[in-house]
Amino acid sequence: MIELKNVHKAFGAKQILRGVDLSVAKGESCVIIGGSGTGKSVTLKCILGLIRPDQGQIKVAGEDVTATGDRDAFLARFGMLFQGAALFDSLPVWQNVAFRLLRGSLKRPRAEAKEIAIAKLRRVGLGPDVADLFPAELSGGMQKRVGLARAIAADPEIIFFDEPTTGLDPIMAGVINELIREIVVEMGATAVTITHDMSSVRAIADKVAMLHGGKIRWHGPVAEMDAAHDPYLTQFITGSPDGPIETLR
Amino acid sequence: MSALITRPLALLGATVLAALATVGRVTRFALDAFRHIITPPFYGREFWHALVHVGYLSLPVVGLTAIFTGGALALQIYAGGSRFSAEQVVPQIVALGVVRELGPVMVGLMMAARVTSSIAAEIATMKVTEQIDALVTLSTDPMKYLTAPRVFAGLVTVPVLVAVGDTIGVFGGWFVSTQSLGFNPATYLQNTVDFLEPPDVISSLVKGAAFGVIATLMGCYFGMHSGRGAQGVGRATKSSVVAAAVLILAANFVLTQAFFST
Ligand SMILES: Nc1ncnc2c1ncn2[C@@H]1O[C@H](COP(=O)(O)OP(=O)(O)OP(=O)(O)O)[C@@H](O)[C@H]1O
Ligand SMILES: [Mg+2]
Numbered sequence: 202m203i204e205l206k207n208v209h210k211a212f213g214a215k216q217i218l219r220g221v222d223l224s225v226a227k228g229e230s231c232v233i234i235g236g237s238g239t240g241k242s243v244t245l246k247c248i249l250g251l252i253r254p255d256q257g258q259i260k261v262a263g264e265d266v267t268a269t270g271d272r273d274a275f276l277a278r279f280g281m282l283f284q285g286a287a288l289f290d291s292l293p294v295w296q297n298v299a300f301r302l303l304r305g306s307l308k309r310p311r312a313e314a315k316e317i318a319i320a321k322l323r324r325v326g327l328g329p330d331v332a333d334l335f336p337a338e339l340s341g342g343m344q345k346r347v348g349l350a351r352a353i354a355a356d357p358e359i360i361f362f363d364e365p366t367t368g369l370d371p372i373m374a375g376v377i378n379e380l381i382r383e384i385v386v387e388m389g390a391t392a393v394t395i396t397h398d399m400s401s402v403r404a405i406a407d408k409v410a411m412l413h414g415g416k417i418r419w420h421g422p423v424a425e426m427d428a429a430h431d432p433y434l435t436q437f438i439t440g441s442p443d444g445p446i447e448t449l450r
Numbered sequence: 451m452s453a454l455i456t457r458p459l460a461l462l463g464a465t466v467l468a469a470l471a472t473v474g475r476v477t478r479f480a481l482d483a484f485r486h487i488i489t490p491p492f493y494g495r496e497f498w499h500a501l502v503h504v505g506y507l508s509l510p511v512v513g514l515t516a517i518f519t520g521g522a523l524a525l526q527i528y529a530g531g532s533r534f535s536a537e538q539v540v541p542q543i544v545a546l547g548v549v550r551e552l553g554p555v556m557v558g559l560m561m562a563a564r565v566t567s568s569i570a571a572e573i574a575t576m577k578v579t580e581q582i583d584a585l586v587t588l589s590t591d592p593m594k595y596l597t598a599p600r601v602f603a604g605l606v607t608v609p610v611l612v613a614v615g616d617t618i619g620v621f622g623g624w625f626v627s628t629q630s631l632g633f634n635p636a637t638y639l640q641n642t643v644d645f646l647e648p649p650d651v652i653s654s655l656v657k658g659a660a661f662g663v664i665a666t667l668m669g670c671y672f673g674m675h676s677g678r679g680a681q682g683v684g685r686a687t688k689s690s691v692v693a694a695a696v697l698i699l700a701a702n703f704v705l706t707q708a709f710f711s712t
Contacts, residue, residue, distance in 0.1 A: 251583045273589040281587045287580035300588050304491065351588075 202227040202359065202391045203248060208257035209415075210243055217243055218254070219415030225408070230385045230392045232402050232423075234437060235412035236446060241395045242284055244412065245361050248393075249279060261359070277306060280352035284363040284395075286344040288336035294347050295332035298322060301355045321350040326376050342368045349377065353384060360384065362394040366401050378404035399438060402426075411437060413446070479597075479671050480663075486591070486598035496599040504565050504600065504666065505607030509614065511564060515556050516548075516615040520622025523547055528631050540633065541641035544623035549650045550710070553616040555702055558661030561608060562694035566669040569600055570690035573673025574683040582674070597670040601663055608662025609655040616654055653709040660705060661698045668694035 203225040210218040217240040225231040233241050246252040248259055250266050259266040264275070288297050298318035301307050319329045325346040336344055345368055352360055362381060366374040378401050385392050385407075394405055402409060403423060410420040411434050419434045426438065436444030524544050531537045573596055576582050585592050620642060627633040672690035676682045 246583070249587055251586060273591075276587055276589045279587060281584070283580045283584055285580055287584040289576075289581055289584070300590075304493070305589050 202229070202262055203393070204258075204260045205244070205248070206258045206260075208244070208247060208259060209255045210240070210247060210252065211255055217415060218247075220257070221412070221415070221417055223410055223417055223420070225391060225393060227391055228385065228389045230381070230394065230405055230407045231410060232394045232396060232406035232408070233410050233412055234396065234402060235418075236437075237397075239412045240415065241412055242363055245281070245363060245393065245395065249276070249281060249361070273305065277301075277355070278358045280355065280357035280360040282345075282348045282352040282360075282362045282365055286336075286341075286348035288344055288347055288351070290336045293333050293335055294322070294339070295319065297336065297347060298332075298350045298354050300351060307355055317354065318350070321354050322347070324353070324380060325350045326373060342370070342373065345369065346373075346377070349380075356388060357390065359391045360393075362392065362396075364395055364397065366396060366398050374398065374401065375404075381405050399440075476667075476671055479674075480667055482593055483597045483601045483667060483670070486594040487602045491594070493595055493599055496595060497603060500599045500603035500666075501607060503568075504561075504603045504662070505611060508560065508564055508607075508611055511560050512557055512611050512615045513618050515560055516553065516619040517622035517625075519552050519556055520544060520548055520619035520624075521626040523552065523619075524623035524626040524631065528627070537631075540623070540627050540631065541638045542645040544627075545620055545642045545646050546650065548619035548623065549616045549646060549654050551702070551706070553619050554612050554654050554657035554661060555699070556619075557608065557612045557615045557658060558665065558698040558702070559695060561604070561611075561661060561665035562668075562691055562698060565604070566665045566690050566694040567687050569666060569669025570673040570676075570687045571683060573670060574676035574686040577674060577676045578678060578680075578682055592674065597667075597674070600666045600670055604662030604666030605659055606662075608665070609658035611662075612654055612658030616651075649709060653705065656709075657702060657705050660701050664697045664701060665694050668697065 203223075205221050205223045208218050208221040209216075221240075221244060223231075223244075233244065235241050243252060247254045248261065248266060250272070253267065261275075261278075266275075288294075289300070292300075295315050295318040296303065298321055299314040302309055302314040302317060303311065315332070319332055322329070322331060327343065327346055327350070331339070331343070331347075336347065339347065345365070349362070349365055352362070365377050365381065369377060381392060381394060382405055384390050385405075392405075394401075396402060396405070406423040408420065409423050409426050411418045411431075413433055419429060419431045421429065426434070429435070432445050436446050442448055524540055527540050527543045527547075528537050531539055531543075573582075576596075582592050582596075585595060624633075624635070624638050624642070627638055628635045668690045672686040672693065676686035
């Protein structure tokens with residue numbers, strides 16, 4: 202479904218991605234792990250075409266991302282949760298969630314859109330009283346969950362979650378992990394999730410990819426992760442300060 | 451020795467090239483904005499919001515600047531005119547000055563201060579917090595959703611604001627003239643109406659439309675091209691206001707030349 206080949210990206214003199222190769226099959230849940238600032242978010246943005254890679258090829262369902270004619274139709278297949286939630290602060294929560302349902306090709310009556318928004322909010326553990334608040338009135342963890350509700354509102358085929366559980370309490374994190382799993386299993390969606398939370402990795406992933414030094418350092422099924430003999434991966438999983446990954450102290 | 455000559459030249463060349471590149475980008479941005487204004491889908495809610503924000507909420511500041519400017523102008527013309535005993539031209543010169551120049555320019559500069567800055571800060575903040583990226587992933591073109599409604603609102607409301615400003619400016623002159631300079635109220639108004647020609651009013655409104663487009667376009671352009679972080683937002687806001695003010699004054703000169711040089 203998603204295929205990255207030799208993707209490079211630099212910001213000025215700073216080389217971030219140095220040849221990322223990654224493929225995610227249809228209906229698969231892939232989790233990307235890796236240190237802070239290694240370019241995980243940049244990788245997702247490259248797939249969405251928000252950032253243009255300097256080199257390399259990205260294909261979604263066989264179609265080159267940089268060459269798609271109808272961008273709106275292309276993007277209509279995606280849902281994206283941004284790391285900072287990226288809610289529109291001029292709109293109330295329900296209009297954020299139902300944004301896609303209020304305009305464009307998926308437009309439907311306001312009342313119906315609001316109903317769907319409230320149902321999606323419930324799935325991320327937020328009550329209907331939140332619907333009419335503005336994003337600025339919510340806590341960070343609540344904003345994150347509204348972002349999640351917005352990402353899944355139009356039932357997309359491909360969903361990207363950038364750190365869905367950071368800032369949530371352990372119980373809520375568990376609820377969200379379960380939700381992501383459900384979306385993949387029940388709806389057959391393809392999911393790519395970025396997370397630093399190893400328990401979340403085990404709960405969500407079919408497949409794990411570790412980004413380090415601008416490349417995919419290790420990738421494989423989640424079951425093989427613990428037995429893998431990659432010192433970088435092992436250090437990351439155990440969270441040890443000692444190992445090949447520099448920590449600059 | 452040669453470096454002494456080439457270095458300033460290279461610097462000059464680089465500056466000119468950068469300026470030309472910016473002009474090119476702004477022009478492309480403007481054309482893109484107009485293309486989005488005339489092609490569907492149209493975002494009615496956004497347009498309505500922009501109308502209120504750009505037009506209606508600007509009325510108080512436009513009224514206040516116009517009335518004081520008109521009043522001051524009357525005093526100056528009276529004082530200046532009395533040096534060669536031409537005090538009686540106050541109504542005509544106030545009308546001409548306000549309608550042809552001061553009304554549109556004052557409104558334009560107030561738009562730069564009030565509207566350009568707030569558009570730039572809002573859009574830059576959206577950019578910095580990834581809201582623009584989020585719009586794109588939700589299949590909504592930021593140019594269509596954010597820029598087109600604002601620029602169109604500038605195009606249609608600022609001429610109205612200029613008309614209001616002109617009227618209040620003339621009234622400011624009338625008030626000062628009748629209250630402290632001893633003019634007859636009815637005669638003053640009659641002189642004003644008799645003196646103004648249709649081209650005076652038309653040029654005023656055309657200027658308003660041009661300045662409205664410049665003010666909103668600069669806010670959108672610099673907001674969309676903001677750098678990262680709070681510093682990026684600050685810089686975008688500052689640049690947008692400076693660019694809008696300078697462009698408005700330059701456009702005013704060009705339009706005055708086009709309308710009135712014979
Ligand atoms: N638009 C941009 N302009 C310049 N540099 C950028 C931009 N976006 C990202 N970067 C840089 O790219 C690097 C990778 O950023 P990215 O957000 O992908 O990290 P990440 O792996 O998601 O980290 P984290 O886990 O902390 O979210 C960072 O050093 C960042 O400063
Ligand atoms: Mg990130």
